[in-house]
Amino acid sequence: MSEALLDVRDLRAGYRRSVVLQGVDLAVREGEVVALLGRNGVGKTTLVHSIMGLVRPSSGSIRFDGQELSGRTPDQIARRGLALVPQGRRIFSRLSVEENLKLAHRSRNGGHDLDSVYELLPRLHERRRHRGRQLSGGEQQMLAIGRALLANARLVLFDEPSEGLAPKAVDQIASVIAGLREQKLSALLVEQNLHVALKLADAVNVMTKGEIVYRATVDEFRSDPKAARAFLGVGQV
Amino acid sequence: MTFAAVGAALPGLLNEHLVSILNGLAVGMLLFTMAVGLSLIFGLMDVLNLAHGAIFLLGGYVAFQVIVGEGQSWLAGLAVAVGFGAVAGLALGGILRPIRHRGHLDQALLTLGLAFVLSDLATIFWGSDFQTIPSPVFLQRSVEVLGQFYPAYRLAVMGVGFALAVVVYLVVERTQVGAVLRAAVEDRAMVSALGINVGRVMLAVLALGTALASFGGVIGAPILSLSPGVDAEVLILALIVIVIGGLGSIPGALVGAIVIGQVQSLGTALVPQVAPFALFGAMVIVLAVRPEGIFGSR
Numbered sequence: 422m423s424e425a426l427l428d429v430r431d432l433r434a435g436y437r438r439s440v441v442l443q444g445v446d447l448a449v450r451e452g453e454v455v456a457l458l459g460r461n462g463v464g465k466t467t468l469v470h471s472i473m474g475l476v477r478p479s480s481g482s483i484r485f486d487g488q489e490l491s492g493r494t495p496d497q498i499a500r501r502g503l504a505l506v507p508q509g510r511r512i513f514s515r516l517s518v519e520e521n522l523k524l525a526h527r528s529r530n531g532g533h534d535l536d537s538v539y540e541l542l543p544r545l546h547e548r549r550r551h552r553g554r555q556l557s558g559g560e561q562q563m564l565a566i567g568r569a570l571l572a573n574a575r576l577v578l579f580d581e582p583s584e585g586l587a588p589k590a591v592d593q594i595a596s597v598i599a600g601l602r603e604q605k606l607s608a609l610l611v612e613q614n615l616h617v618a619l620k621l622a623d624a625v626n627v628m629t630k631g632e633i634v635y636r637a638t639v640d641e642f643r644s645d646p647k648a649a650r651a652f653l654g655v656g657q658v
Numbered sequence: 659m660t661f662a663a664v665g666a667a668l669p670g671l672l673n674e675h676l677v678s679i680l681n682g683l684a685v686g687m688l689l690f691t692m693a694v695g696l697s698l699i700f701g702l703m704d705v706l707n708l709a710h711g712a713i714f715l716l717g718g719y720v721a722f723q724v725i726v727g728e729g730q731s732w733l734a735g736l737a738v739a740v741g742f743g744a745v746a747g748l749a750l751g752g753i754l755r756p757i758r759h760r761g762h763l764d765q766a767l768l769t770l771g772l773a774f775v776l777s778d779l780a781t782i783f784w785g786s787d788f789q790t791i792p793s794p795v796f797l798q799r800s801v802e803v804l805g806q807f808y809p810a811y812r813l814a815v816m817g818v819g820f821a822l823a824v825v826v827y828l829v830v831e832r833t834q835v836g837a838v839l840r841a842a843v844e845d846r847a848m849v850s851a852l853g854i855n856v857g858r859v860m861l862a863v864l865a866l867g868t869a870l871a872s873f874g875g876v877i878g879a880p881i882l883s884l885s886p887g888v889d890a891e892v893l894i895l896a897l898i899v900i901v902i903g904g905l906g907s908i909p910g911a912l913v914g915a916i917v918i919g920q921v922q923s924l925g926t927a928l929v930p931q932v933a934p935f936a937l938f939g940a941m942v943i944v945l946a947v948r949p950e951g952i953f954g955s956r
Contacts, residue, residue: 495851496851516841524838
């Protein structure tokens with residue numbers, strides 16, 4: 422097995438007095454989409470934020486393409502090739518759609534530019550002069566994804582991209598991500614919507630109370646309904 | 659009073675108090691150079707820089723030293739003072755860095771302490787007498803405005819202040835650098851997750867803000883005269899300006915500065931007995947009607 426693109430080992434992190442991550446191991450290989458499942462409050466967002474440098478880990482290592490990320494600032498980490506589609510989307514509400522996108526743009530040969538993102542997400546082109554706060558939830562999520570694409574990152578961290586969206590918008594976002602997967606996107610996908618996660622991912626990691634307690638390929642997971650029930654409290658997959 | 663009566667009274671008011679109105683505009687533009695930096699720094703860094711007035715005064719003294727003390731040109735004095743202001747901002751950024759995660763009170767105390775130290779240093783170097791920089795020779799004349807003569811220098815201050823407002827507004831609202839700034843005001847962490855070094859952006863804004871304060875001190879020196887106490891006076895006025903205009907808003911800082919300039923100048927001319935109160939009265943009225951300030955958001 423080749424070395425993973427993202428390799429998290431024994432990661433511990435927390436806020437002030439409370440420890441949230443208690444030794445997380447997780448790997449994402451090049452061209453692979455790994456889903457991270459788990460209930461609210463088990464530390465999924467903290468893990469994503471630790472990888473991106475928004476939370477400083479207390480110990481453990483985060484290696485990306487062989488280089489240590491732990492202890493670096495978010496801007497340094499972004500420049501090394503990670504991008505974040507954050508929970509709650511965090512669109513800049515006073516900036517226009519186009520300003521939001523331009524802010525994220527890091528050009529790379531053969532990478533995405535404004536035109537290619539508009540082509541992929543035509544709705545953003547229609548709304549390019551609108552302010553972030555004027556967009557619907559689904560449009561904001563597309564903008565958040567567009568920003569990550571323009572960063573021309575090697576790995577994208579999606580933090581609950583379907584959260585709070587209407588069913589139709591969830592389908593749209595899922596098909597956008599599915600399209601990116603076809604183009605060999607590497608991603609870590611935090612998702613509460615099991616259906617979406619299983620459709621998009623190659624492998625599944627389940628987190629409870631700050632640890633990864635189960636990992637399997639999507640096929641293994643599907644054929645093991647007990648796993649889903651035990652870890653997520655859901656009956657149907 | 660009918661509208662017609664007001665209309666008839668206006669030209670009279672204008673004639674009688676033209677000088678007061680113009681003086682108010684000149685003072686307002688000086689306040690703007692202070693307020694815009696204070697407002698930008700607060701919007702971006704959440705730091706209320708109470709040393710801003712001291713930097714205004716020191717900027718004036720530095721230019722005084724270069725122009726009057728060393729006999730250099732006005733432009734040289736202005737350039738040295740603006741450079742001094744920018745360096746002061748960078749130094750302030752370094753001093754604030756260790757307490758950047760603390761609350762407003764700690765930061766306010768630090769900048770206030772700094773203001774006292776800088777103010778005392780100014781008194782040690784330049785004494786407590788009034789010092790003034792003569793206006794540039796080519797502006798040492800009067801110009802006829804609506805039938806009255808008015809110092810050209812003060813008109814120039816108004817023009818420069820207004821041009822500054824337009825330039826700052828365009829940079830913030832229309833350029834990529836401005837977009838970074840607006841985004842960072844909203845969500846600093848997300849901007850850094852996009853690969854932008856927000857710390858550097860904040861330092862740049864601090865340096866720009868304090869350079870503008872220093873610039874204000876220089877162009878204000880021929881009008882206000884420099885002496886201990888001017889720093890606190892302009893700081894308080896600038897704080898009122900941004901509270902009235904709305905924190906973080908550039909048009910707000912401009913309108914607030916013009917309003918306070920007029921309250922200070924025209925207010926004193928029209929109703930001298932309530933003028934000291936009028937300043938705070940204006941603030942109370944605006945805050946009662948629009949707590950977020952005239953141009954503030956939310």
